[in-house]
Amino acid sequence: MKIMTVDNEKLALEGLTRTIQKVLPSAETVSFIDPEEALEYGTREEIDIAFLDINMNPVNGVELARNLKLHNQRINIIFTTGYSEYTGDAMKIHASGYIMKPVTIDKVRKEINDLRYPLQKENEKLLRVQTFGNFEVFADNEPIHFAYTKTKELLAYLVDRRGSLCTNGEIMAILWEDDASEKHTSYLKNLRKDLRASLEERGCGDVLIRRRGMIGIVPSLIDCDFYEFMAGRPEARQNYAGEYMAQYSWAEFTHAELERLLEG
Numbered sequence: 001m002k003i004m005t006v007d008n009e010k011l012a013l014e015g016l017t018r019t020i021q022k023v024l025p026s027a028e029t030v031s032f033i034d035p036e037e038a039l040e041y042g043t044r045e046e047i048d049i050a051f052l053d054i055n056m057n058p059v060n061g062v063e064l065a066r067n068l069k070l071h072n073q074r075i076n077i078i079f080t081t082g083y084s085e086y087t088g089d090a091m092k093i094h095a096s097g098y099i100m101k102p103v104t105i106d107k108v109r110k111e112i113n114d115l116r117y118p119l120q121k122e123n124e125k126l127l128r129v130q131t132f133g134n135f136e137v138f139a140d141n142e143p144i145h146f147a148y149t150k151t152k153e154l155l156a157y158l159v160d161r162r163g164s165l166c167t168n169g170e171i172m173a174i175l176w177e178d179d180a181s182e183k184h185t186s187y188l189k190n191l192r193k194d195l196r197a198s199l200e201e202r203g204c205g206d207v208l209i210r211r212r213g214m215i216g217i218v219p220s221l222i223d224c225d226f227y228e229f230m231a232g233r234p235e236a237r238q239n240y241a242g243e244y245m246a247q248y249s250w251a252e253f254t255h256a257e258l259e260r261l262l263e264g
Contacts, residue, residue, distance in 0.1 A: 001024065001026070001027040001028065001048050001049075001119060002027070002028045002029075002030065002045065002046065002047050002048050002049075003020060003024065003027050003028070003029045003030070003047070003048060003049045003050070003051070004029075004030050004031075004032070004038060004041070004042065004047045004049070004050040004051070004052075005017045005020065005029060005030070005031045005032070005050075005051045006031070006032045006033075006035055006038045006050065006051070006052045006053060006056070006061070006064065007033070007052075007053035007056070007080070008033050008034070008035065008053065008056045008057065009033075009053070010033060012053065012101070013031055013032075013033060013053075014031075015102075015103065016051060016080060016103050017029055017031050019103050019104065019105055019108055020051065020108055022105055023105055023108045023109050023112060023206055024112065024206050025200050025203070025205035025206060026200075026203030026204070026205065026206065027048075030045075035052075035056050035058075035059040035060075035061070035064045036058070036059055038050075038064060039059070039064055039067050039068065042067075042068045042071060042072070042075075043071050046072065047068070047072060047075050048075070048076060048119055049075070049076040049078060049096070049112075049115070050065070050068055050075055050076070050077050050078070051078050051079075051080055051099075052064055052065055052077060052078070052079055052080065053079075053080050053081060054079050054080070054081040054083070055081060055082075055083060061079055061081070062079075062093065065077045065079070065093055065095065066093055069093065074117040075117075076096040076097075076115045076116055076117050077093070077095040077096055077097075078095065078096050078097040078098070078099060078111050079095055079097070079098045079099065080099045080101060080103055081098075081099075081100065081101060082100070082101040094116065095116070096111065096114075096115050096116035096117070097110075097111035097114065097115075097116075099111060109209075113218075113220070127139055127199070127202075127204045127207055127221065127222050127223065128141070128222075128223040128224075129159055129222050129223070129224040129225070129226075130224075130225060131156075131159065131160075131224065131225055131226040131244055131245050132225050132226070132239055132240050132241065132243060132244060133241070133243050133246060134243075134245070134246050134247050135152070135153075135156040135159075135245040135247060135248065135251075137152070137155060139199075139202035139203070139204055140202070144198055144199075144202060145198075146194055146195070146198050147194045147198075148190065148191055148194055150175055150187075150191050151191045151194045151195050151198070153175060153248060154171065154175065154188075154191050154192070154195055155195055155217075156245055156248060156251070157171065157174050157175075157248075157250070158215065158216060158217045159217065159222070159224060159226070160226075160245065160250075160251060160254055161216065161217075162219055162227070162230075163209075163216055163217060163218065163219045164216060165209065165211060165214040165215065165216040166214060166215060166216060167213060167214050168185070168188055168213050168214070168215075171188060171215070172184050172185075172188055174250050175188070175191075192210070192215060195208070196208060196210070204221075206218065206221060207221045207222060225239055225240075226244070226254075226258075229258065229261075230261075237262065240258065240262065242259075243255075244258055
């Protein structure tokens with residue numbers, strides 16, 4: 001995936017680019033202060049998403065977007081601006097999205113998840129998770145190995161929660177059961193760092209949602225047998241053989257839910 005960022009204010013451009021890289025760490029990002037240089041690059045390279053500031057000189061963002069679309073009709077244009085009066089112009093050229101500054105992780109993620117021209121699935125779902133039987137996780141069909149055994153269990157629990165943000169206290173209660181004391185706080189911090197680093201190393205860092213004291217995943221970015229089962233896919237139900245994350249005792253609650261659904 002290739003992303004272009006254009007803003008003729010240096011600090012704004014650097015902030016925009018950093019924010020996008022936090023949301024999509026595996027994407028290739030090219031940045032331009034000069035919109036004319038951006039256009040020249042866009043005529044040579046295939047760009048998937050272009051984040052364009054509207055109020056630029058000598059070429060404004062709307063004009064730049066029109067010219068980029070002449071070379072690539074399926075480019076996703078997302079405008080960034082501090083001025084709401086440009087909304088009409090942006091919509092006339094069928095932009096994918098519109099972000100009012102300041103640009104934040106939540107705003108970028110919202111637009112990425114609702115692109116006018118969705119990206120190919122192979123770019124979206126690099127992570128494959130197996131929950132039937134024992135829990136296993138793969139990136140590009142290769143097992144992911146973590147520095148700590150508990151990191152894998154942390155990811156398993158986040159998968160089980162299906163996108164719900166989980167607090168540190170909740171996670172400690174799950175991972176250490178009756179011994180969920182404050183002494184595990186620093187250990188959990190290491191697990192979170194290990195999980196983030198391991199996923200980013202394999203180009204899957206955008207799967208994680210991190211907040212202060214909370215963490216979750218983006219289910220739509222994961223190829224998961226459990227999610228397919230819950231969506232009613234016949235093949236997923238056939239693949240279920242009565243075991244769900246068998247190595248984790250806390251998974252029995254979801255296991256029981258699967259059994260009830262199967263009987264129904």
